[in-house]
Amino acid sequence: MIQIPFPPSKAAILLDFDGTLVDIAPTPESVVVPPGLADDLLRLKDMLGGALAIVTGRPIAQIDHFLPGIPHAVAGEHGVAVRTSPEKDITHPTLPSVPADWLQKAEDIVSLHPGASVERKKAGMVLHYRQAPEAETAFRALTEQWSPEAGGFRLQDAHMAIELRPLGVDKGGAVRELMSENPFRGRLPLFVGDDVTDMDGVRAARQMGGAGWLIPDDFPDAVTFRRWLHDLSEGHGWGA
Numbered sequence: 056m057i058q059i060p061f062p063p064s065k066a067a068i069l070l071d072f073d074g075t076l077v078d079i080a081p082t083p084e085s086v087v088v089p090p091g092l093a094d095d096l097l098r099l100k101d102m103l104g105g106a107l108a109i110v111t112g113r114p115i116a117q118i119d120h121f122l123p124g125i126p127h128a129v130a131g132e133h134g135v136a137v138r139t140s141p142e143k144d145i146t147h148p149t150l151p152s153v154p155a156d157w158l159q160k161a162e163d164i165v166s167l168h169p170g171a172s173v174e175r176k177k178a179g180m181v182l183h184y185r186q187a188p189e190a191e192t193a194f195r196a197l198t199e200q201w202s203p204e205a206g207g208f209r210l211q212d213a214h215m216a217i218e219l220r221p222l223g224v225d226k227g228g229a230v231r232e233l234m235s236e237n238p239f240r241g242r243l244p245l246f247v248g249d250d251v252t253d254m255d256g257v258r259a260a261r262q263m264g265g266a267g268w269l270i271p272d273d274f275p276d277a278v279t280f281r282r283w284l285h286d287l288s289e290g291h292g293w294g295a
């Protein structure tokens with residue numbers, strides 16, 4: 056099991072949500088927060104002097120719904136939206152909006168494939184096909200017609216989904232931004248995620264002298280990771 060070579064008083068923990076804290080579910084709304092997770096996270100936050108954050112592709116409001124009052128800070132939409140502490144406003148850089156005709160064409164495809172959906176974000180969208188796998192071909196054909204970079208976007212494959220994301224914003228930037236604020240400042244970041252978008256968070260945490268781990272490379276699955284997190288919250292696995 057992974058050991059952290061320093062004590063909680065020197066650490067900050069920044070965690071991905073889907074596929075890490077919760078198992079992947081048929082739809083974004085149907086994820087289930089595992090029993091005991093909220094208590095583990097609250098105990099950890101306490102041990103870390105508050106330095107616990109969620110860094111997710113989801114909008115911040117969804118983390119507030121699933122983990123109400125639990126993390127000190129949340130970075131949502133892969134870093135497009137950041138709230139550095141519970142009492143602060145959410146900040147967003149100025150970013151281009153998704154062209155209305157792209158949204159309309161995505162909605163047109165969804166209407167032909169029951170179960171497919173478009174998730175709108177502040178500066179992007181996700182075309183979900185988990186519940187309608189046959190829609191993937193049509194989504195790919197559509198997105199290949201666009202020139203996302205020219206409009207300030209990029210396309211990213213996600214879990215049974217294609218995401219349109221703004222250029223120049225990623226989880227690495229979110230980790231750096233959160234780590235520059237109290238109670239994270241001066242601590243070493245520990246970042247854990249499971250997806251290609253999490254690699255930016257992993258790299259940033261490592262470059263800042265902390266550690267970054269990925270499921271399934273470093274933990275075989277999310278259940279094993281959460282068991283480790285539970286042990287950390289009980290004081291096991293920390294160095295002096």
Ligand SMILES: O=P(O)(O)OC[C@H]1O[C@H](O[C@H]2O[C@H](CO)[C@@H](O)[C@H](O)[C@H]2O)[C@H](O)[C@@H](O)[C@@H]1O
Nearest residue numbers: 072073079080081082083111112113185214216
């Ligand atoms: O950065 P994360 O916290 O891992 O969020 C990544 C995306 O997660 C959500 O979609 C994925 O999870 C859903 C629930 O398990 C699943 O139904 C879907 O197929 C996955 O793609 C979320 O909807 C996205 O906004 C996040 O970017």
